[in-house]
Amino acid sequence: MTTYVTPASVEAALALLDEHRGRARIIAGGTDLLPDMRSGKRTPACLVDITGIPGLREIRVAAGHVEVGACVTFAELRDHPFIRQHIHALAEAAASVGVAAIQNAATWAGNLVQAMPAADGAIVALALEAEARIVDLSGETWQPVASLFAGPGRSTVDPTRQLITHIRFPRPAAAWGTAWQRAGRRPSLILPTINCAARLILAADGGIAAATIALGPVAATPFRAARAEAFLHAARPAPATWAEAARLAQEEAQPRSNPLRASRAYRSAIIPALVESALATAYGRATEKESPC
């Protein structure tokens, strides 16, 4: 049914997609796509494997941002020395995706295009305020990752004519820290009951300059707790502050019940504990070192 091609450049990949007019599809790790093909949810005539394209496998740490190629696997993110040491939430989120044998194949970019409301890669990308470079025949654009989700399992990126080539996120000049929290029915190889990523950027006076809190699965798409974030802006770092932000995040989150995983009530009940831990940890990391840069 399916042909398999390994183009050597992004241009060649786009040309192949164009040639098949919607019947070809980008594949990176394939760990989500193969089950989708087996179940008949996807029936591509051609798989365009981009993992051999030079340059898409790199993690570049630049002065103001970090750029991650579309074919970087979760294992590579998890094990990258700079990310391990400075972008804790990303390293920990990467280590949360399935298990090692999945992380060795699955990619961050693929995880974003899969667009599940609790995708670990998507939740951490929101907290990092990441952007994705999307390329098609009409050109390239950098778009906020937050704008890529159209609904559960629906991405605005169309892998039959577009691909993400890179993901990048800023490295603030001020002191900052990130944290990752995840609850599930067992320690690993499990979809999250709730996952949460947080980032705190501190002002020169030690107050909070900016905060992000991302949560899943609490909405149809990966979710930013905007009211909690707004509350934290210019707030004093303190346990009571984390608790109040966590309460606000709980209020604005709208999780759903799943008989096999958790009820809405339970998911909602544990959000404060996860958000509070994430904020306290992120703050600790922001203050324990001068700057992650």
Add this chain to the structure above:
Amino acid sequence: MPRQDITFTVNRRTVSVTVDPAAPLLDVLRGPLGLTGAKQGCDYEGECGACTVLLDGQPVRACLTPAGKVAGREVLTVEGLAAADALYPLQAAFIAHGAVQCGFCTPAMLLSAKALLDRVPDPTPDQVIEALDGQLCRCTGYAKIVAAVQSAAATLRGEVAPAAPATAAPVIGGSALRVDSVAKVTGAAQYVEDMRVPGLLHVQVLRSPHHHARLLALDAAAARRVPGVVAVLAAEDIPGENGLGDYSEDEPLLAPVGATLRMVGAPIALVVAETPAAAAEGVAAIDVRYDILPHAFEVADALAPGAPHIAGDGNVLSAEQLQMGDLPAALAAAEVSLAREYRTAYLEHSALERETVLGYPDDAGRLTIIGGTHEPYYQQKYIAGALALPLEQIRVILPPTGGSFGGKQDPWPFVATALAVLRTGRPARLMFTRRESFAASPKRHPYVVHNRIAATRAGRLLALRAEIDANTGAYDSGGKYIPNYAIIASGGPYRWPAVDLSARTVYTNGPKAGQYRGYGTAQAAFATECLLDELAQALDMDPLALRRANALLDGETTWLGYSTGESLGFVEVLAAVEPHYRALLADAAAFNEAAGPVRRGVGLAGMWYRFGKSGSLRIEAHAELTRDGQFTIYCTAPDYGQGTNTAMAQMAAETLGVPRAHVAVVNADTGRAPDSGIQGASRATYFVGGAVVSAATNLRAVLLGIAAELLDAAPDTLMLQAGRVTSPTTHAEVTLAEVAAEFDRIGHARRVRGVFDLSDRFPAETRPTYLPLFVTGAHVAEVETDLRTGEVRVLRMIAAHDVGRVINRPDAEGQIEGAVLMGVGAALLEEVLPGHTTGLADYYLPTARSMPQIDVLLVEVAGRHGPFGVKGLGEAAMLPAVPAIINATSRAIGRRLRAIPATPERVLAAIRSDAA
């Protein structure tokens, strides 16, 4: 289908295949390349890990890797691990440490471990656990695998010599190399799904998609026209009884038109085809019509007025009650009395190998059926009944089997496969998908237990009343015997002046429930052991002291009205756990002083388990002196991973006085080995072992008699050793090959029968249906709970069991460690929800990260009747783990949990409830 040429390196050899490039690498390895070491345990979902191979040195799921992706790259499978002349150190270490049980997950474990050690030569235990995490193992509990990886790491670093098991040292009680583990670590072991048979047909099943429906019409004409479909078989194609004999008295093999289908997955027709795809197309092409009926999943709903009629009299399958002493008087005299309700869930065995059966007409015209089962002779009987064939026309063989835990006792896959072979005259294989295994194979019975306990203020037990409702699901499947097992287990090894124990099995439209490790007993023991803990709390008494004060002593008349037939070592078991229990209590108390959001708790549970079952008490096995002077044992003690092949060889070798390597075992083949009785209830080592020892003893006597003639010496002065018989007095000797030739010359059969017979040991009046054989054990759990989320982690387990006598230490420990982790799953994770649960993606088995530190204490209170003083173990180990964990969690949160699994949601609800 467009195919592409793909060239890559596999096991250091360049190969080219022409395949669908989107096909999973797993299919390419197992198909055209014939590398069957990579196993399939789930439905290509990446959920089990059994297919994991190394791609450029990194573990990947071969089921999620498209073939096109490996072009130009290097793949390593388990077949490429060993050098030509030596096992890779990891393989040797897995064998030496007893890390191989059923062996189905072993190749993937080995490869994951290799990738770790290539990167991290000196890993911590946590790094090993992380590397193995998500490679599911259902047998070992992971502990021995982690130990083996660390040992191999030391070897690879050049610090210690390669692992070598002590094969020579005492045959019994030592750490013996398993007879079949080399094949399992090299990928050579051929499980049914690995076997290649020319002209093989593939069987798939049309199953009901409804919980409860009447089958109105079935039209297979379109299915028969599907290219590649050879036969579509329905009820009218069954020549004999459309059923499963006495295994399941109300369950058709294939539902006839007009019949009621009582569960999702109830089988309607078989499609037999040249390819799996054609079979699937055939199933989809069958035109079938249903009348959907109302359904009930819960016992209470099935018993309610106006409940849908499912089966039996008022949806009740069977019931039993046991009353001893004066219960009303005891309750009236009680100073303390508690009444509580406990609930358990449907569990799925989740053996890593799915139900897979292969059949073919053999050269002698017999129907030969190969598959994992507990009872090949029973399968033979059920097949004969359904196919209207004489028994001798059917041969059932047990191949290497990837775990069972009771799940492979269901004869349905055997009978269905045999029907396909009979009707097509060709070899055929039936292989359940994992989803089918979840829908259609038997589960553990969910219980609702109402217990009432009465005691004095000083902690003397006065009475136990139990009312147990077992949900048997849609069909009998052995459920009719459940009430007796539930009752016996619920009383436990305690001195009750009065009991009133009743149980019944109730039909619902949930999955059929059947045998599951500890058949009917673990759920009842859970309720009683939790209630004892509640009582101890109510009395402000130490729970260990409460149990010890009321423990039955060996020889004492029990609440059953008779004393146990085997030595009772419960007091010894409690003594073994006590110091560990005290230490863990101190640890938890110290930890909790911080009064943080994470709290620790310690829980204890005891149990007794009646092993040995009913049925014939005369068990037969054979021992043979081979022409070349070695030995072969013939018996039926199926080995689905627990190690009976090895145990039988050990006991025979010990009895004969020869090295274990000189004893071969022909096990569980109705064409070659005698029927050694029903298998189950942890009876193989005790009963079949007894028959093997008897046969070996008899053979040794005959052999020495014949050798004595040759040596002109008295038989009792002779020594039987490896390969020869010697006379210490005259120093004369004769080889066993010469003795064998003498057997043949004088016309004496070299194959000798042995019988283990307990018929006269237990008079019928002390043996109401079942043997009075009991073993005991006690577990202690230390858990950590997060009061904010309800998440529970088991930190430590102390597991003490009276095993009578250890035959093979790593195997005994492995049974217990595996049961402990299964207990972690049952206590915290696992639940089949009818109508929701589909497979391994939503049934949460413990992974390596769920593993606590497990300390096994093997208590040896010698038995009276079994060989070498052994007692049964494998299922017994299942009973105390769950109540120990639940008691520990209840103590940690200061609230009682009474339903399993104790999911974070249930635990948090308890934490936030007002009631203690």
